[in-house]
């Protein structure tokens with residue numbers, strides 16, 4: 001699903017108004033109705049709502065929601081933050097409509113007029129939406145702080161007030177919502193960890209914006225969903241043999257870190273690879289042969305891997321999980337880069353070694369997949385001030401090095417050499433456990449071996465990994481699940497995407 005910028009969303013609204021056609025106030029009514037329906041499902045009588053509005057269209061939404069809640073017999077008070085600017089047209093229409101059924105409408109001109117708020121009240125935040133054009137200051141800033149300090153649950157309409165949709169919100173006063181009810185699709189700001197405490201749980205409500213605009217508008221950002229996966233996933237052919245599904249190699253593990261090797265090998269096999277050989281150290285031999293009898297083993301080195309051989313035999317090489325950091329690993333990387341038939345997968349200490357030798361960056365095989373978490377990313381490409389900056393840097397470096405950068409997190413970002421950014425929509429905090437990343441490396445390696453392109457392997461890989469994690473969390477809880485469980489539920493994830 002495409003993700004548009006605030007400006008594109010505004011154009012999307014205008015396009016819909018013109019081409020559906022629908023009056024803008026009726027589109028606002030549709031948005032307000034979607035919010036009110038959501039709220040009515042969530043909250044029982046006699047919840048008391050305090051709705052705080054600005055004078056733009058976000059405030060207009062708030063006024064229309066107020067009317068709909070009053071019509072459902074909820075106690076509602078409306079507070080309008082005064083400013084010298086006139087209300088938008090649809091704000092004014094909705095104010096008149098509200099005045100016909102309610103007198104509990106108050107204008108906030110100074111801090112003295114701020115309402116007292118009960119912890120049991122529910123605040124609806126319709127102060128600023130995507131029209132925010134500067135840092136909230138003066139009475140607006142104080143109002144945001146007042147609402148945040150009240151201890152009451154806040155529902156933000158469209159976006160938490162004070163938050164920018166497409167850029168870092170650099171020290172802004174921002175509403176800390178328990179829920180954000182946004183329209184039609186995600187905004188980039190919702191997908192970045194730095195905004196978690198503002199957005200709360202995000203619900204995306206369908207307000208029927210134009211499909212034609214959606215189809216024709218270009219955007220660098222997409223959210224990976226079921227439809228994206230349907231276009232990529234290729235079912236196995238009935239007459240296939242193991243030769244059809246590729247020969248993968250994993251360079252993994254060292255003394256004390258064979259767990260990472262086992263996890264990546266198991267997940268590679270569970271992703272459908274035809275054949276797998278693992279390069280490991282001598283101490284890891286029995287462990288690997290016992291834990292993963294389906295994988296072949298080649299030993300090079302005693303406590304860590306010193307060398308590798310015959311790399312030309314493999315369709316794809318994954319390197320990194322558990323290899324530790326040793327001087328000779330620079331040569332290991334060089335060999336992988338030189339002998340890779342196609343793209344390689346680089347993770348964990350594979351990336352850490354790489355970051356110590358920037359001269360090697362330009363010899364990374366084209367379209368390789370690099371899978372850093374934010375700290376590994378900073379080590380590779382330098383520190384970023386915030387998540388937006390890191391995202392932009394990932395897009396820049398993916399282009400510069402012609403690689404796919406999988407920046408891991410709650411909504412993992414795939415930055416592509418073509419300048420596109422795909423956010424994942426599966427996965428959960430139960431996956432914040434040692435070894436989850438090793439599992440992902442195995443999946444990417446397995447999918448590349450089966451001739452998925454790097455982009456397809458990245459998209460399908462992160463989605464399956466997260467989906468298996470979601471199934472594991474449902475069965476076992478986020479707390480009790482461990483990385484190995486993600487592998488155990490990969491089968492269920494494949495079954496889900498293939499139906």
Ligand SMILES: NC(=O)C1=CN([C@@H]2O[C@H](COP(=O)(O)OP(=O)(O)OC[C@H]3O[C@@H](n4cnc5c(N)ncnc54)[C@H](O)[C@@H]3O)[C@@H](O)[C@H]2O)[C@@H](O)CC1
Nearest residue numbers: 013028031056057058128129130131132133134135136158
């Ligand atoms: N027809 C449409 O365009 C639709 C728009 N919708 C709503 O409209 C919103 C966007 O509305 P608008 O573009 O009117 O913008 P907003 O309602 O977000 O705010 C704009 C108003 O706030 C002022 N403002 C911005 N930043 C400020 C600051 N820091 N301090 C003080 N004043 C500030 C602006 O001057 C303007 O008056 C969306 O977020 C959504 O909630 C929905 O009703 C769906 C339909």
Ligand SMILES: Nc1ncnc2c1ncn2[C@@H]1O[C@H](COP(=O)(O)OP(=O)(O)O)[C@@H](O)[C@H]1O
Nearest residue numbers: 408409410427428429431432434435436437438
């Ligand atoms: N809170 C979370 N929500 C969703 N996915 C998560 C979360 N925490 C971690 N993950 C996923 O788990 C994996 C962790 O990888 P990584 O940090 O490399 O762990 P390790 O090095 O222990 O294997 C990544 O794919 C990441 O996206």
Ligand SMILES: [K+]
Nearest residue numbers: 128157159161
């Ligand atoms: K808002």
